[in-house]
Amino acid sequence: MNKEHVQIVKKAYEFASICHKNQFRQSGEPYIVHPIQVASILSTLRMDPETISAGLLHDVVEDTGAELSDIKELFGDDISLIVDGVTKLGKIKYKSNQEQLAENHRKLLLAMCKDIRVMIVKLADRLHNMRTLKHLKPEKQRRISRETLEIYAPLADRLGIGTIKWELEDISLRYLNPQQYYRIVNLMNSKRNERVAYIAEAVKEVQRQVKQMGLKNVEVYGRPKHLYSIYRKMVIKKKQFKQIYDLLAVRCIVDSIKDCYAVLGAIHTKWSPMPGRFKDYIAMPKANMYQSLHTTVIGPGGRPLEVQIRTKKMHKVAEYGVAAHWAYKEGVTDEVKQSSDNNRLNWFKRIIEMQEDADSASDFMEGVKGDLFGDHVYAFTPQGDVLELPKGAGPLDMAYLIHTDIGNHTVGSRVNGKIEPLDYQIETGDIVEIMTSSSSAGPSQDWVKLVSTSRAKHKIRQYFKARDREKNVAAGKEILTKAIKESGYEVNDILTKENMDRVLKKTYHNHEDDIYAELGFGNKQPTGIINLLTADIRDKAEKKRMEQQQKDILENHQTIEKNVDEVNKSNKRKKSSDGIVIEGVDNLLVRLSHCCSPVPGDKVVGYITKGRGVSVHRADCPNILKDHERLVSVRWNIADDDHTLFNANVEVQGYNRNNLLNDVIKKVSAMCRQINSVEGKVDHEKTATISLKLGIKNVQQLEMIIDHMKNIPDVYVVKRPFM
Known part of the structure; x- marks a missing residue:
């Protein structure tokens, strides 16, 4: 970027920094770290100054006192449009969380249709939130991970942004199914050195073949397989880990399409291709613009080896997708970039159609997830046009995709020259001819059960509603x-x-x-x-309730200030029975909090409660981070010869194998004199959660116990939970 562009980004940072001042995340870090990381992800995608600035500003309207009009006045229409598109509909009250979530998703998708950069910012926002998911409670981790797998990873795939898609999927798997996640990690690591040596040998051989052909500027390297794609093949295709061929993969990056096919010929000359394992995504690109040649051959030592061959431009699109077209370039106008996207991403039109067809936000999102984000097949019309359909779609779905009148007058179908029933499921490569009749009686009520796309279902229902x-x-x-x-x-x-x-x-x-x-x-x-x-009536009632709540908070705050002033007059230090000193305060009840169970050596802070003195918390405890005005400085005052034990909570998560609980207790007993309680539960995915309350002298002893428990076989996570 030039100096002018840097100034735009700098101005956005300074505004966001002021707006988010004194705000903190669940991790305890300043909130401004999050928008900075979102902007960093966007800069990795080489986005334009407006998008990176919107990344810095994406939460100011939702989480601070700033208004959208402020953004528009200070930063212009483009940045304002992106920030508005990303901002949740937090000020609208809905009957259920599902309804609000669906409305948020609908707003986001429709805003994306106006400007694709809205979704790119949202994906960067979601990626950083997923990277920091460990600071949330387990049920929230699973809910966010499920939403990420259902909505955001498929969106990243549709936009062709592979780098974000793969990371979102892998992190989601880690929280949704930790047992399988860590199992695959262990399997991947078990013979890592052997696989690395095999890939190195294959890369060397491909480079030798390419050199003999006289091709220049060919980059050849090994490609790591992503955990979620391995998991899908193991679960959906019911394959064993050793049956997954493309764990071992080589990628070739060349200058031209001609070179792609030349390298393919050289590889097939050297090694025999496996039947049915060649895919030409150059001749027939995926809907997300992805292009590449994929082939699986019997490589060195008779072991299967996958090879991907693509040009540098194709590789850029495979990694960054539509972001590659929005990456800032001097002299490229917005109109040129937008027209490029419109030509390639015609599925935006289908989102608009679904919006028009949907009866509610929930219906709209169900249609998007089913029709756009699921697995797809590609069928041909008799004229040679290619149509993309969700897997499981039939001739009626295809008829309604072409035109409503064709769907309403369908009387049969011919697939690959053969008459097929209307409940036939179309497969990739089928040539489908829709048979119609002007004298047709129209749709039957049973047709709703024969179609799988939301568009076809809506059109059939629409016919009967009109009648x-x-x-x-x-x-x-x-x-x-x-x-x-x-x-x-x-x-x-x-x-x-x-x-x-x-x-x-x-x-x-x-x-x-x-x-x-x-x-x-x-x-x-x-x-x-x-x-x-009744939105206005309920809004007025809510406003009245909030005013009363603010009044109550102000009165409580004044009472607390008065109490603190009185105890500060003594200007002394008080040591409590828990070994805590409160700076400058005497005669005040002190107790250690049960929600985070601090022990000597932890960084601690005091929290002035209503009528129960000062509650001492760990400094990173999420229960006190948002109310800084009620915090006081405290410190530990424990003598070296003091043998007092303090309660510490520890949570262990692992695969529910035989003797897991026994191994955990044996390990803890060897290092700790006092186990006060043990609780255990197992979820439907066979993940065991063991909660222990231990008598601990200090944080050093506790950290040593946690480190040793992490070495127990089949233990995934050991942590100090927040209650």
């Missing part, structure tokens, strides 16, 4: 009126024109009869509509 519209409108009005009364509201107060206009805008309908028809047909639930109709 029975008047009846559905009348039924819908009756359903909504009854539900409003049952909710305790007056119908005339709620069904105003102003309220209905707001509902129409939120539900993307043109007329209120459309909403009544949806209710009458059973496509919408009245609770969701009532939720939108």
Whole structure:
């Protein structure tokens, strides 16, 4: 970047730094570290100054007092649009977390359709959050990891950003299935030296073949396999670890497409290709722009070896995907970059279509996950056009993908020249001809069970809704009126024109009869509509509650300040029975917190409670990080000859094998005089969690015990939990 671009980024950093001042993450580090790391990931992708600046600013509207108008005034429309797209819909109240989550995802995807950089910033944000997931509670770790696998990793794949996709998948697996994750890690490490030597031999041989052909500037190296892709092959394809051929892989980077096929010929001349293991993604690129030649051969020593061959440009797209087209280049205008993306990423249009077809945010997200993020097959029309369909799709799905009228008038299908039923599942390479008739009676109610795409299901339902519209409108009005009364509201107060206009805008309908028809047909639930109709009433009630809460907090704060002033007058030091000294305070009750169980040697801080004196916490305890005004300085005051034992909580996670608990207790007993309690549980994935409460002299003894327990076979994690 030139000086002008650096100034934009610097200005964004300074603004974010001021906005996030005195904010801390669950890890205890200053909050500004997170946006800095997001901007760092974006710079690794070589994004433009506006995107990196948006990465620094992406949380200021959501988590600080800054408004979107401030961003627009200080940084312009582009950065404001990206920040708005990434910002969650936190100020809108929904009936359920699932509803709010679906609305957030819908907003994000639609913002991405306006500017692809919205999603690139969000992926960088999610990647850093995943890297720091260890600081959250286990249930939250699993929830975020599941969402990452279902939404964000597939999005990174759709955008072709392999570097982010692979890391998101591997980290998600670590928290969702630690048993399998660490098992694969151990299997990968077991014969690592042997595999490294094998790859080195294969690389040397490929380089020799390339040199004989006279090709220059060919880069050949070994490629590591990602853990999640190994896991998928072991689980979905039910393969043993030793049956996965592409653990051993070589990648060749060349200058031109012509060189790709030349290197392929040289490799097939040297080693015999394995039948059915060659894929030409250059002639037929993936939907995410990925291009490469893949072949698996019988390599040195008769062992399978996968080889990938691609040009430098293809490699850049494989690593960075659409980000490679948005990477800043002098003289390349936004219009050029945007048109490049529009030509390649026509699946954006399908997102807009799904938005128009969906009845709710949840329906929209289900459609996106099923139709765009799942496995796909590629079929041909008789004219030679290639259509991408979700795996499991049939002729009716293909018909409705081409055009609604074709779907509605379908009477049969011919696949590869042979008549097939409408429940036939299309496979990659099939030539599918849709047979239609103008005299067709239209869709059957049973067709909904024959299709798998959300688009086809919606179009079939739409046909029947249009046919029975008047009846559905009348039924819908009756359903909504009854539900409003049952909710305790007056119908005339709620069904105003102003309220209905707001509902129409939120539900993307043109007329209120459309909403009544949806209710009458059973496509919408009245609770969701009532939720939108009563938004203003509930907002006013919430505002009143918040004002009262702030008033209560202010009164409590004044009481605490008064108490602290009184105890500070003595200006003495007080040693508690727990070996803690509070600086400048006398006659104040002191106790060690149970949530983090500090022991001598830990960095500690005091927290002034309401009516229970000072509670002493570890400095990194998440329970006290957000309320800095109630913290006081404390320190340990333990004599060398003091043999007092302090309670410390330790959590052990591992594979639930025979004698695991016995091995843990034996290891602890050898190093600790006092075990106060032991609890254990096993989840459905056979991961055992053992919670111990130990009598410990100091933190050095505790760290030694933790280090020794990590060496127990089949133990994944040993940590001090926060309760």
